[in-house]
Amino acid sequence: MDIVIAVIKIILALVWFLVLTLYLTWLERKESAVIQDRIGANRANIWKFRFLGLFQPFADAIKMIFKEDFVPAFANKFLHTLAPFLSFFFVAITICAVPFGDTLRLGGRTISLQVLDLNAGLLFILAMLSLGIYGIILSGWASRNRFTLLGGIRGAAQLISYEVALGLSLIGIIMVFPSLSLQSIVRFQGENILGFIPKWGVLLQPLGFVVFFFAALAETKRVPFDMPEGESEIIGFFTEYGGLKWGLFMMTDFMEIIIVSALLTTLFFGGWQVPWLAADGFHWPWGGGRALPHGVVVLLQLLAFNIKIVFFCWLQILIRWTYPRFRYDQVMDLGWKVLIPLSLLNIVGTGIVMGFLK
């Protein structure tokens, strides 16, 4: 029975992840269009029924699936084929550590609304994201094209650089919420400061949040940090890909956005926590409260989590369509000379504050 539940959780999590990814492409198009006084994709239709272009992702998917799958004659065929799957796999697997909600009591069982409650979930996600670099560098190398190789190398350099800042910025969070399990971190954020302010990570770790946010943006390797792609210079590590394999790279990008949003939500914005909502209902800070049935609470938690994630996805897309890209040296400068020192400063500062509070 546990296995069945686990399989169902895996399937549900993946479906959620993939559907969100698909609609993120739609969101990306629509949002950029609205920002730029355009309409955006609205043509895909079923029997002339367009519905704001919501069918566009499916049209794209069908197109990508049916496109010719080719491997350049000069490429390393095995690695060339492997690379997108590596990329995709390592980002897709991260979803298992993301907590969607608290626990669901169903038929006498207590089901954790998380695929797998790893006690080192945070490290797991960071590790998997780091492994994603192999997909990039392999695709760049295996294509046997100097531009893709350049893209791959640049991608690797950038991701490794920002990995450091990313990791260091989270040390503060781990210090504040002394756990590596994401579920625990979320639970910690259910408390209130001074009785009424939700104890969210962003309030305890503002600097850590800023550093993490920038580093995470860089990790998604999208504009303004699109060094590996570099449309205006080298057209990226996936130049020699097409069809579904290229689609995997694209999906990887969007899934990274979601994962980054999930991490932001989980670590800094209380995850599935709704302010003042406890397992039995709302407890208003000014006294009193409102009892809610268990199912409603779970639904509210799931909703809060999703709304927060969609907001951060929206924010990231907004950033991507606002700023021009950095030069390669500026990216490196920002990573090594700004974000890492800041994250170190954050650790020291957090330590000092915590020392005083003790």
Place this chain on the structure above:
Amino acid sequence: MDEKVLTRHFGVEGLFRIDVYRGQGGYRAVETALKRMTPAAVLDEVKRASLRGRGGAGFPAGVKWGFVPQNVPKPRYLCVNADEGEPGTFKDRYLMNHNPHLLLEGTIIASYAVGIHAAFIYVRGEYEAVALRLEGAIAEAYRNGYLGKNILGTGFDLDVAVHRGAGAYICGEETALLESLEGKRGHPRLKPPFPASVGLFQCPTVINNVETLSNIPFIVQNGAGWFLKRGLPKDGGTRIFGVSGMVKKPGIYELPLGTKLRTIIFDHAGGMKEGKQLKAVIPGGMSAPILTADEIDLPMDFDSLAGAGSMLGSAAVIVIDRETSILDVLKAVAKFYSHESCGQCTPCRIGTAWINKIVKRLARGEGEQDDIDAIVRLATNIKGKTLCPLGDAAALPILSICQKFRRELEGYLPHA
């Protein structure tokens, strides 16, 4: 002293007959020249007489003869230019009609001086009566031993033939005349070489006007000094002025060179017709630049007229009165040269036609403001750039009319 030389015997009845002519002292000059003078002496006498060509250009006849090379094996020819095509000119017709033997006499002496044994008289096609009279005179001369083999027993041979032109003005130009005489199209030749060295049938050729040659017997008979006294130092002899237009007595008047234009018009030709007032004079045939009424105090000789920007030309004085529209004059001039341009060289062929088109348009009252400037510009472009003098002959009168009567011409422009 009787001033008339060439026309002295015009009143004599039947002068064109050789016996009458001889009765007036004719053919004595031939005897003098052939029997008592060497060719070189005749040539020298003519040179000293400063006889300038009467055809229009005024080149000294003696000098021209001197150009003919004497030591070439080719035959030499004499061509008498009797193609009197210049509008307003009719002196040669009178001379040949009244006194053909005088021309023959001059021809014989000139041929003797240059060593020529064949002479052609190129008569304008329209002068049929004149040609017939000349032919009669030549036949008489042959009968009397003045032409043919061994003339007057001196051993000098000369044949003379009359050739009728076909009516082209350009054939009055000496090289075109030669071409026409050769049986070709009357197109002027490129000069140099000049006809004196390469002329008729590629042989040295002398070409003289009728009036020029008619003067020769008098020079031989009376001497260069006598001749010079009748004119100016550099311009010997008399000149036959043909006066036409609005005068009381149009006709030919033989007067010494240097006679004032006013004298010719008002004393000799009897002044303007009743009620007419002088407006302008064309002093030397149509190709001479026009003179206004203020300029008629000029002496009529080559140099004075050239100094006044006109030319003596064929000494045909055309008198224009105030009632004659200057546009009509311009129209006549333009039409004439456009019609008579031979079509060989570009500026004359197209320039004259272009000017004619503009003038015709002006006359229709469809002129435009810059038309006169255009005519002046075109005429200037023709002037001095053509193969033969016809271009200049067309350009000069048109230019002078446009300059001297510009105000009147502007009156024909619309909105003026």
Place this chain on the structure above:
Amino acid sequence: MPKIFIDDRAVEVAEGLTLLQAAESVGIPIPHFCYHPAFPPEGSCRMCLVEIEGLPKLELACSTVVKEGLRVRTMSPKVVEARKSVLEFLLAEHPLDCPICDKAGECKLQDYFEEYGLFKSQFKEAKEKREKKFKLGRNLILDRERCILCTRCVRFLNEITKTEDAGILNRGIHSEVGIFESEFIDNNYSGNLAQICPVGAITDTDFRFKTRVWFLESRESICPLCSRGCNIIMDSHAGYPRTLPTRRVYRVRARQNLDVNFHWICDYGRYGYAYLDEGREDRLVWKKGDRETRLSWDKAAQILSEKIRSLVHLRKNSRIGIVLHTNLTNEELFLADRVFRKGLGVEKLFLADPPPGKGDEFLLTADRTANRRGLQEVGLPVQAPDLKALSGLDLLLIFGHYLAAGTSPSDLKNALEKVETKALFASHKSGLDGLVDFVIPVPVIAEKNGSLTNIDGRVQPFVAGLSFAGDGIAEWRALLDLARELKVEHKYFSRLASPEAIYRALRKEIPFFK
């Protein structure tokens, strides 16, 4: 050598030259229309007027003969003004139909007009209407509106062909070039009229409206259609993107060579260029019975030389025969001599030429091949192709497709059937194709390099003006390859890699070519 000053440049020029020729000889062009070096000056276009110091009027450069110390100005304001006025006059009566005029692009009037920039027309009157499509000659059409009456055509007919077909009719503005009624110009040199016409008045029906001159590439060559060896220019055209041309050469023009053809070529050479593209051999084939195999030349050379070698080995040299023709270059005839006669001891050399035509007294000769004199001077002992002699052979190399002429096809077939191996090196298809074992396409004169000796013994080198597209080989290269395969005088032939090198060897050995 009088010394004159042209535009303040002191130059010494030959005695008796006109100013125009003198200026041109030192690279100062003087515009002109009616002047043509072949005729005495006409002086009617008035375009070449120049300023001579000390003379009041402008003088004609085309007729003024140089004199010591003459100071000439060819570009003074007065001269330029005169040229402008002459151009203005010409253009006043010249239609502005350059777009449909075949001369556009090489028209002197157009060039000078561009140079002197009379872009604003002041001519308000109506232009004279004239005949625009007058059939002047067999191949000539006269546009009287375009005619500027330079009379080059009239003078050409008077002085070069002496047929005096044309003249100027009427006078003044109505002047026009005319011919006798119902008797158009029909002589073997009439095509030159279109070439010497400085404007587009006389056009050539052969070239009329076919293309525009700026698309043409001009290549120098030598006319191979008779033994005169006239110098020509071939104007070729690659065609438009969507309509491919049916021929490569659009027109042939005379190239000036005062020692051979002056400024002219005959109509036979001018219009006879169809042979360049029509009926050409394009595939190198080997026929065995009914089967035809395409071969590369290298392979064919191996097979042929194998046959020759075996015959030579069996001392059957006398059973090898070579048929030559005199459209081969000096170099090829020399190589044929060296390789076969002197190298292999082949004695049976035959000569098969196209039959002679009718010549005229001017340029066209009766001999319709380009290099008979070359054959004589190279000293090849050739005999007429006697069918009996041919039928007794084992191997026959036939150069040229002319053998079929003069013999009945059945006799030829019978004779050749007895010959074991027959190879044909031909540029054009003929009845021989079906009778031989090998058909090897070869280029024509216009497509290869070499030299020809004309009827007067003048050796004229030429280079390929057109590219040779077939899968064949030039005869000189074929002969060299055979020599290499047969290992005849290896050292000697290995140095001869180009027609130039062969010609150098030829000069060394035959005194005539020195």
Place this chain on the structure above:
Amino acid sequence: MIKALGYFLEIIKGGLITVRHFVTNMWFHTLKVLGLKAKRRGAVTIQYPEEKKELAARHRSLHRLLRREDGKPRCVSCLLCVTVCPSECISVEAAEDPDSEIQKVPAKFIIDLSRCCFCGFCVEACPEDAIRMDTGKIEVAEYRRADLIYDLDKLLK
């Protein structure tokens, strides 16, 4: 430090501009989706195949050949368009016209639209005003390349 702060401020400002665009446009979009009319539309986009933009007067669209009054093509096949065409898409073959005033007419006139770059030089070069690019047809797409080769008949329509 101040520079970095200024930089950061500008980044925020830039972001706010984008947000403002997003919010205002989203507002009008929402109104439209809800069926409410607003003076402004959320986007300046034209829904192309259904809505068509008016072409400018000088817009260069599909070529056409003009006719004379008597219906013959105006073209005198001077080949100037062929000469000037930078993409070498025009091919013309001339023929003789019996009318001595016209003389030259096109026997073939082909424009290969798959090569044409619509530069309009042919129109500029034409001395007879025989070719124009004013048909207003800009949707020149075909399923076969051969259909993009326009001949005299097609161009005269």
